[in-house]
Amino acid sequence: MEVPVGTLLGDAAQQAGIDVLMPCGGQGRCGRCAVIVEEGQVRRRSTQRLSPEDVAAGYALACQTIVEGDVVVLIPPQEKIERRLRESKRAAKVALPFPYDLHDQTLRKYAVTLVPPSLHDQTDDWSRLQRELARHYDVQGLQAGLPVLRKLGRALREGEWTITVVIELDPSGTPPSPPPLGGGRGSPPPLGGGRGSPPPLGGGRGSPPPRGGGRGGSDGSPGESLGGLPRLIDVLPGEHLESLWAAAIDIGTTSNHVWLVDLISGEVMAQQADYNGQIARGEDVISRIIYASKGNGLEELQQLVMGTLNRLVKQAARERSISTDQIYKVVVAGNSTMIHLFAGISPESIRLMPFITAVNQVPPFPAREIGLEVNPEATVDCLPGVASYVGADITAGVVSSGMCAMEGLTLFIDIGTNGEMALGDCTWLISAACSAGPAFEGAGVLHGMRATAGAIEEVWVNPDTHEATYRVIGGEKPRGFCGSGLISLLAEMFLARVIDKSGNISLEETNVSLEETNVSLEETRFLGKNLVSRRVREGEHGAEYVVAWADETAIGEDIVITAVDIDNLMRAKAAIYAGFSVMARSVGLTLADVAQVLIGGAFGQYINVEKAIQIGMLPDMPFDRFHFLGNTSVRGAYMALLSQEVRRQMTEVGQMMTYLELSADNTFFDEFSAALFLPHTDERRFPSVRESRMVSSGE
Numbered sequence: 228m229e230v231p232v233g234t235l236l237g238d239a240a241q242q243a244g245i246d247v248l249m250p251c252g253g254q255g256r257c258g259r260c261a262v263i264v265e266e267g268q269v270r271r272r273s274t275q276r277l278s279p280e281d282v283a284a285g286y287a288l289a290c291q292t293i294v295e296g297d298v299v300v301l302i303p304p305q306e307k308i309e310r311r312l313r314e315s316k317r318a319a320k321v322a323l324p325f326p327y328d329l330h331d332q333t334l335r336k337y338a339v340t341l342v343p344p345s346l347h348d349q350t351d352d353w354s355r356l357q358r359e360l361a362r363h364y365d366v367q368g369l370q371a372g373l374p375v376l377r378k379l380g381r382a383l384r385e386g387e388w389t390i391t392v393v394i395e396l397d398p399s400g401t402p403p404s405p406p407p408l409g410g411g412r413g414s415p416p417p418l419g420g421g422r423g424s425p426p427p428l429g430g431g432r433g434s435p436p437p438r439g440g441g442r443g444g445s446d447g448s449p450g451e452s453l454g455g456l457p458r459l460i461d462v463l464p465g466e467h468l469e470s471l472w473a474a475a476i477d478i479g480t481t482s483n484h485v486w487l488v489d490l491i492s493g494e495v496m497a498q499q500a501d502y503n504g505q506i507a508r509g510e511d512v513i514s515r516i517i518y519a520s521k522g523n524g525l526e527e528l529q530q531l532v533m534g535t536l537n538r539l540v541k542q543a544a545r546e547r548s549i550s551t552d553q554i555y556k557v558v559v560a561g562n563s564t565m566i567h568l569f570a571g572i573s574p575e576s577i578r579l580m581p582f583i584t585a586v587n588q589v590p591p592f593p594a595r596e597i598g599l600e601v602n603p604e605a606t607v608d609c610l611p612g613v614a615s616y617v618g619a620d621i622t623a624g625v626v627s628s629g630m631c632a633m634e635g636l637t638l639f640i641d642i643g644t645n646g647e648m649a650l651g652d653c654t655w656l657i658s659a660a661c662s663a664g665p666a667f668e669g670a671g672v673l674h675g676m677r678a679t680a681g682a683i684e685e686v687w688v689n690p691d692t693h694e695a696t697y698r699v700i701g702g703e704k705p706r707g708f709c710g711s712g713l714i715s716l717l718a719e720m721f722l723a724r725v726i727d728k729s730g731n732i733s734l735e736e737t738n739v740s741l742e743e744t745n746v747s748l749e750e751t752r753f754l755g756k757n758l759v760s761r762r763v764r765e766g767e768h769g770a771e772y773v774v775a776w777a778d779e780t781a782i783g784e785d786i787v788i789t790a791v792d793i794d795n796l797m798r799a800k801a802a803i804y805a806g807f808s809v810m811a812r813s814v815g816l817t818l819a820d821v822a823q824v825l826i827g828g829a830f831g832q833y834i835n836v837e838k839a840i841q842i843g844m845l846p847d848m849p850f851d852r853f854h855f856l857g858n859t860s861v862r863g864a865y866m867a868l869l870s871q872e873v874r875r876q877m878t879e880v881g882q883m884m885t886y887l888e889l890s891a892d893n894t895f896f897d898e899f900s901a902a903l904f905l906p907h908t909d910e911r912r913f914p915s916v917r918e919s920r921m922v923s924s925g926e
């Protein structure tokens with residue numbers, strides 16, 4: 228077809244009868260109108276949403292590209308564009324940073340054949356087994372509880388004196404003798420060692436934990452309930468060496484995650500997640516602590532989380548067609564309150580001055596003690612925490628993120644109900660926590676949901692018509708918003724001026740008329756209010772903006788974001804930003820000194836950096852400094868399951884990290900108040916957002 232020189236590719240396509248999607252109204256912001264210029268001359272007015280590699284590959288934004296001669300343009304399927312956008316804005320998944328070595332495992336399975344007893348050898352079954360294991364596998368001082376001893380005699384006779392034993396060599400998580408010193412094949416490098424710097428750890432508060440003697444000694448935590456001696460966990464008649472199962476668990480205030488791990492291959496075989504059943508008794512840690520301090524509150528909360536975890540463990544086991552009894556070890560990460568409640572320990576002191584935990588490092592214990600439905604004798608190893616509001620999820624996150632092997636100052640943040648963060652370079656580490664609330668996990672928001680099929684994960688709002696388009700996980704009809712969808716929606720509403728700097732939904736008249744938005748007067752319930760669009764209205768919870776109309780949704784009602792939801796999101800993002808500004812300032816640094824930002828958290832791998840900057844949740848810095856790592860807490864638990872060296876590093880990180888109590892810092896409230904605007908009271912901190920707003924409004 229022929230068009231004059233200077234025609235936009237988008238207009239040319241339209242004239243040719245080809246519909247190119249333009250969700251952001253041709254502002255060059257969404258990147259969804261990307262086409263591929265195969266031949267000929269074009270001029271790209273903006274490549275804001277394209278990487279240099281994209282441009283080199285011929286990509287151009289149809290809404291921003293001008294025809295300058297004969298051109299051949301390919302319009303790729305929308306799915307391809309979306310996939311490319313998704314991949315370019317999300318961090319790559321971090322692979323396991325060390326090769327898995329089964330021998331670096333404290334959980335062992337051996338098949339042993341015993342010489343049957345006779346009138347000449349009347350050694351009892353248990354001594355016979357101990358003798359054999361000591362002789363062939365150098366297992367010395369084997370211990371066993373009554374439940375497993377009760378099974379031994381029958382298993383031996385059923386298996387005709389061949390049995391499979393499952394043994395935990397050292398349930399405390401400390402290296403056995405000889406200890407792996409790092410650097411060996413299959414071991415992750417020691418902390419800080421990747422850069423050739425002197426070993427940074429162990430010189431601070433307390434030395435590394437005693438080897439084989441339990442990890443409770445040097446830091447004053449209680450002694451081991453399971454000791455440092457090998458422990459018999461199960462006996463099975465016959466030979467069953469084909470599998471060895473364990474689980475990594477993350478107990479978040481809002482969401483719980485269970486990964487089922489095959490310790491033979493080291494691979495995660497099933498992943499399950501759900502909201503923490505305790506939510507019904509309080510959305511944040513403080514309300515849970517208060518609940519736990521009343522009547523049977525502690526027992527109730529413990530049962531609620533156990534109910535959720537047991538269901539997830541069962542689902543994961545069913546997925547791999549195994550019985551939960553075959554799960555012999557569990558490593559648990561979570562914030563300090565969650566770990567206390569999981570173990571049935573009162574968290575009351577956490578919220579009382581001077582804000583200390585009952586225990587930062589819970590000694591390992593058998594699963595039967597808390598009703599966790601795996602093998603009753605399975606070792607439950609809770610990872611070490613740092614302080615009341617910086618728990619095992621952060622030590623797990625810091626180690627699993629690889630932060631200690633990176634160059635330069637690193638900010639690590641775990642976005643969850645509690646915004647927990649750490650700053651440093653692993654020769655020093657400072658940590659802090661702020662209460663963000665559960666909004667970013669989809670809870671506490673009218674149409675919030677977890678990031679599963681049916682969740683709106685990205686939204687575009689056209690700045691001219693204020694119409695919304697969205698993308699749904701799984702491509703089905705939407706049921707609500709997940710955290711990334713909420714961040715995206717907040718940013719888009721701000722850029723399209725549906726909400727103002729304070730997050731208020733604009734109810735004033737704009738230059739958009741009802742005719743332009745193609746809405747009849749009967750269609751809107753808000754006649755006479757001069758609303759910005761038919762999507763903005765007064766609802767049951769105050770002003771609201773409709774993202775999906777009832778007939779488009781899977782729930783049969785409009786999916787909206789309300790003023791209350793926006794308020795929750797604003798508070799959450801302000802708390803997070805204020806947290807790391809205060810933390811950086813406390814060590815005489817600014818966010819500009821940060822070489823990289825590692826973001827963990829259950830939904831961390833899905834959020835769009837650009838949108839998170841636009842709402843002022845993340846500092847305004849080049850995208851390539853951000854790395855989204857997903858749920859680093861469960862990943863840390865998984866890595867600790869696989870490697871004793873990693874497990875030891877977690878203890879060390881927990882011991883060396885300095886904790887900054889934000890509630891005792893008098894600048895926190897000022898920073899929080901200043902961050903309660905979009906993107907921030909001080910716009911100079913967010914130059915790129917200012918620019919985007921100007922582009923959107925055609926200034």
Ligand code: FES
Pocket residue numbers: 248249250251252253254255256257258259260261276288289290291
């Ligand atoms: S970038 Fe072209 S329509 Fe959004």
